[in-house]
Amino acid sequence: TSLSPSSQSHSAQMVFDPELVSPVAAAAAMEAELLDGRSDPNADCFPERPRPVRNGQRNRFNLESLSAFCADANGVTYEWGSQNRINNADECAEFCVNGVPNDSLYDALRGFEYNCGSTACRCLYDQGSINSANSRSFRDSNYNNRSTKGRGSIKRLSGKRTTSFACYKRVGSELLEEDDVTSSLRGRN
Secondary structure, eight states: OOEOOOOSSSOOOOEEOOTOOHHHHHHHHHEEEEEHHHHTTTTTTTOOOOEETTTTTEOOOEEESSEEEEEEESSBEEEEEESSOOHHHHHHHHHHHHHSHHHHHHHHHHEEEEEEEEEEEEEEOOTOOOOOOOOOOOSEEEETOOOOOOOSOEEESSTTTSOSSSEEEEEEEEEHHHHHHHHHHTTTO
């Protein structure tokens, strides 16, 4: 068989023989293990649930896939603004929440995509959210191209296992208690 249980651990870790497993099957199995929490070689790069704070609000993001673009209910990918030299998905979440100057972009944020290899971060928005004035917050953006962009909550994935981007969905925000805000601000110093 192509997968065999590891006898060195009590957990259900799998050992892959690259000669017996296709790259796509190996990537799918590895992603399933990472999302199940059984092994986590990329934990520093791809934390499962980043939680940046803006103005006393903790924002919550969930990892949807380690190798897919985020898409709306129709499978359409989003408008994005990108920044490079972001070290991990926690920093990407922090940039998308606090690196944008105005509340309209913050309020329109749907999620983000992060590529650990290229250290590229893409903040995701509904079509029409980014314009010539607010695009200056980003190194690059796709708002000017003519393709249709996604709208609404992230519901699907696109290009699964054909990209090095991980998809993170914004799942909400919550008001922090005063003690949480104070300790969060102390942690930034």
